[in-house]
Amino acid sequence: MKRFKNRDIIDINDFPREELLYILKIAKKFDPVFVKKDRSNYTIAQGKIAALLFFEPSTRTEQSFRSAAQKIGMGTIGFNDPEATSIHKGESFSDTIRIMDAYADVLIIRHPEAFSAKTAADVAQIPVINAGDGPNQHPTQTMLDLYTILKQFGRLDNLKIALVGNQKHYRTMHALSAAMFKFSNNKIYGISPKGLEMPAEFKHANYFDEPIDMRKLNRKLSEIKPDIIYAGRIPKEYMKGDVKKYSYQIDKETLKCLPKSTVIMHPLPRVNEIDPEVDASPAAIYFTQARNGLYVREALLTLILGRI
């Protein structure tokens, strides 16, 4: 296992199975479900600064990182203005990274362009965390998804996962699919409207395409009996022809078609994919999933600062 101190967190595929499990094990130390008493985490990284460079806004991810950093005692700086890219008239991306590198101990970068986080990591002396580089990667989202599954089932093996929605353009589903095949005997079912199936590079032997008219979702789910439903949006720009075939909502009727132990995940924000009446069900773990992001990010910051 490579050292975590000073390591860049760019792509989920950079982390083999045992490294992922190690990160998740450390995340448990920050989760009050596992660690009841006050552990004084705020002393871990006092005097250290996290710079959040959000070249596109992402309130949710930014807030989660800002909270995680401060919970372990760090200060936070940075910007979240889409104008920030041009704020220093004519300044290059590399120069912006180098300056922020001078002011901080960790860079957390969100950028609309693929591979921009890698470029930043090449320029910066301090470690860089990719908080989403356009269509490409958002590794801490995948890690929190894995943590959520591990916390729920006690394992990352022998699971049946139904991905529901747009697998073709969905960064989160690409990465989760690829990551789950690092573990044993997982089966993934891609339930999407026709034409929005998972690209080949993210699939493995146990990936099964299940393109359907989405109005038939409940029937399909009752056949598959998944342990996990991972739902996501289908943006309008990807709907072609009969729009109704793309429409789906997980509701109380859906719950009736599922085993009692099935859980529903969603990276959020949701629009209509999940009826709020489902929220009260024990199957609905999407808000817990968001909460888990905090613990995974606390763990990662602690690890790359060499404080564990």
Added chain:
Amino acid sequence: MKRFKNRDIIDINDFPREELLYILKIAKKFDPVFVKKDRSNYTIAQGKIAALLFFEPSTRTEQSFRSAAQKIGMGTIGFNDPEATSIHKGESFSDTIRIMDAYADVLIIRHPEAFSAKTAADVAQIPVINAGDGPNQHPTQTMLDLYTILKQFGRLDNLKIALVGNQKHYRTMHALSAAMFKFSNNKIYGISPKGLEMPAEFKHANYFDEPIDMRKLNRKLSEIKPDIIYAGRIPKEYMKGDVKKYSYQIDKETLKCLPKSTVIMHPLPRVNEIDPEVDASPAAIYFTQARNGLYVREALLTLILGRI
């Protein structure tokens, strides 16, 4: 007296007399006027996070809360962008609250709609502080007003208060009026242009309407001899007919009409209601009033986090 730990702070009317007095007593512990030596308040809530959800901007209130939270050692997250309501396309208010609830230990919410803070409190697991819900309530403003009066006079009883300005539409005056009648023998005089008198639900037996042509303000004040003048803006949209009747300014001439012990309060920002030449007078306590907000907010955060 109910426990303060984990309690929501939504409406000043939720707090009986003895609870208000208890909050003000705790606030004194954060006020350098009463506590000279450095009390290391920054250790009170280290590792805890305050999320400031400002669905409408309010620089002053936000800065005061952010300062108070950090003075007791908390980290702060949140947003203050009027666009924040729509930032997650299509996300519901409840979902936004639930997500921020996952990232923080206290929610401080400002929103243009009445009762939105109550809605947030119903959804959130962590305590919620209402930092202004449109025309309705802004309880920490009222608490700092009470604290300012108590600090100045040593009592909240037997006081004559002249409210000057627009009592009809002024949240701050509504709540202060209602709160002062929880204490004994206070008289309140509502000095406003005709048509802008206090609504009935905020008045008690000792409330006296004094509608006047505001150019006669000094004469009216010299009759009343108030202990406290509480001044506020009259926005242009409420002026009807002869605009000059709505115009007032407290200036050096006004001071001459008043007892030496009268003080002038204002929730700020002011525009023309108080001449800056008054600022140097000992009667002018409106900047001290703003400063007191810090101590009241430090006290409240400490109480609802159960750290006292």
Added chain:
Amino acid sequence: MKRFKNRDIIDINDFPREELLYILKIAKKFDPVFVKKDRSNYTIAQGKIAALLFFEPSTRTEQSFRSAAQKIGMGTIGFNDPEATSIHKGESFSDTIRIMDAYADVLIIRHPEAFSAKTAADVAQIPVINAGDGPNQHPTQTMLDLYTILKQFGRLDNLKIALVGNQKHYRTMHALSAAMFKFSNNKIYGISPKGLEMPAEFKHANYFDEPIDMRKLNRKLSEIKPDIIYAGRIPKEYMKGDVKKYSYQIDKETLKCLPKSTVIMHPLPRVNEIDPEVDASPAAIYFTQARNGLYVREALLTLILGRI
């Protein structure tokens, strides 16, 4: 030497030679180049609040101050919105300062108008740091420039400095020129296009105007053999007639014309003044210069809070 505690930092000219040297000596205590082990600087000012009042945005300066403040344990509040000046409809500049004065322990102010920081200092009870008041002053920039020179050469005397660019309108060059003449035997060469020479009030006996067609920059530099090149932008609005005479870029060819020991400084951001291929040269110290700003600002905050 005057006490630093509670002192305003408004104008570099307020600081005699020995005070500047003292500030730079304290800055060394925050620079990991000089202080290897973790000094727990974060305990210096815990519980204190820095308010950053950026009436015009300046991401770089703001981030540097926010990082410095938090590195010594302070909390930070403030705004950076150009709209902030009008955010409280009709509120005066003085009132805004007085309110923020109530919420903080140090004010750091950036404003487009000359002498606004002085006005703020006259109103505020707490110390004020000028972070740039339009065309006038930006004293912490000058201090970090001096620190960078001292760190590089071990002295602030007997140096040859070539200012390259627009000396006429460049606040940073004005102040650096004036400051360097507080030390002994420095020679300054102002290399600018004709018409953009340094104004008389910032020059001393050893200041030499060298107006040239900027395409001849390399030849001029090989004549002067400066210890330091301090480069800056020439904004388009100052270019008159043949624009090519204003164009310059320091590149690998320039490096060949210079002594090995010459270093290149730039306040950043750069546009085309320095070719990125120069960055790898040991002569390129402009990113180190930015980094030094952090240590100088940590030192200043520590000094004016009386924590040293």
